Amino acid sequence: MSETVGLRRTPLYERHLALGARMVAFGGWEMPVQYSGIIEEHRAVREAAGLFDISHMGEVEVHGPDALPFLQYLVTYDVSAILPGRANYALMCRPDGGIIDDTFIYNLNDYYLIVVNAANTKKDVAWMHECAKGFNVTVSDVSDQTGMLALQGPLAEALLAQVADADLAALPFHGVMQGRVVHTPAIVARTGYTGEDGFEIFVAAEDVMRVWDELLDAGRTIGLKPCGLGARDSLRFEACLALYGHEITEEINPYEARLGWVVKLDKGDFIGRQALQRIKQEGVARRLTGFEMVGRGIARSEYEIRDLEGAPIGRVTSGMPSPTLGKNLGMGYVPVAFSTEGSEFDVVVRDRPVRARAVKMPFYRPRYKKN
């Protein structure tokens, strides 16, 4: 709890302390894990709106005439399908198909903005520079100059509309636009990591405090709450959105992680294509599986999973009591035979096997604004 030496702080660090946040180390950053409480913040996002400081995330700009062919080579998704003003989830994979990172790619007409995980930013930028050889592109890490906020929840649009000079109603799911928020130039995208409608807002690092303050102020009457990484995790968990280092790592491929939809084998050559084609043909041995605890106990990351005879068959990647569903849920990797709905296995909780049953994912059906 006191190991904060050498950690980086976002421009909102003092604001978090003033709001009574509990600060924790995450991905090399000192970040708020909660303000009023994870459950209260979680509920605010499901029922009203929540505001998250996610300025720890990495942002990389890709400019130049070869930006599209470079990104097509770098990631598994078909970037040509991300039209100007649109964004999509994409994976960077190693040549053997292991996932280097999961990213969001925003097409801003004359360049692409790539958002990467905080803990992976250095690794990703080095990898992107390495892969950019031979392409006429400029890859710039703009993380330090960029502040990033997430405003999420069913009331997010109405709230943002109060302080934004941008036609938010016309912004589709996964749409992105340049506009002004609190009179500050901003990139606004209808994206997020909570399973609710909402926005991610990019502004210059020196402007992020003003935008944060104004949004919190404007949201006071509708139940907006500042939300920490604790609620960010419980919200994404219910929507079964992968968290790097848990559901996805360099030792896990997209098919195992049920992210085959992000791999477009027929788009042309890209890093990992050969390996992924083979993996798809041969089929995977293990698969990410959602489960509900049948016995009393809460599954946690790294807990062992055993078959009913007691043989180890996998590990939990994330687990917690779901605030929205009121059940103890988890995700983990198990052999394909155990990954179908209704399959039973045990999760070892403090040396005691506790029965669990595979259930459908996502646990919580996302409520995105789709036309």
Add this chain to the structure above:
Amino acid sequence: MAFKTPTELQYSKTHEWIRIEGDEATVGITDYAQDALGDVVYVDLPEVGARFEANGVFGAVESVKAASDLYLPVAGEIIAVNEALVNNPELINKDPYGEGWIVKIRVAPGVGALMSADAYAAYVDTIKH
């Protein structure tokens, strides 16, 4: 923020409190511990009759975010568990030194390293910001 540390109790480095009365004792977690953990949503209680060494893991308290082991500050046998925590684990947050007690034990020889309220408060100051 100042955390409550009642002076009539003794404390462990793992943030349990113990009230020793003759050869019996009541054990719970401290105000600092409940605050650090956040909303308690589940308490893993031991069986009555179970015996533990000093500093043995006798259960766990869990929040949405994490599970935290419970260590028995002194060796002993469980003679009662707080059944109210099964349906109302938040009692640990609301009243950590009262209704949020966790177990009662019969104390066996083999006392662990306990701290006074003052020593514990000073210890908490060294670990929090």
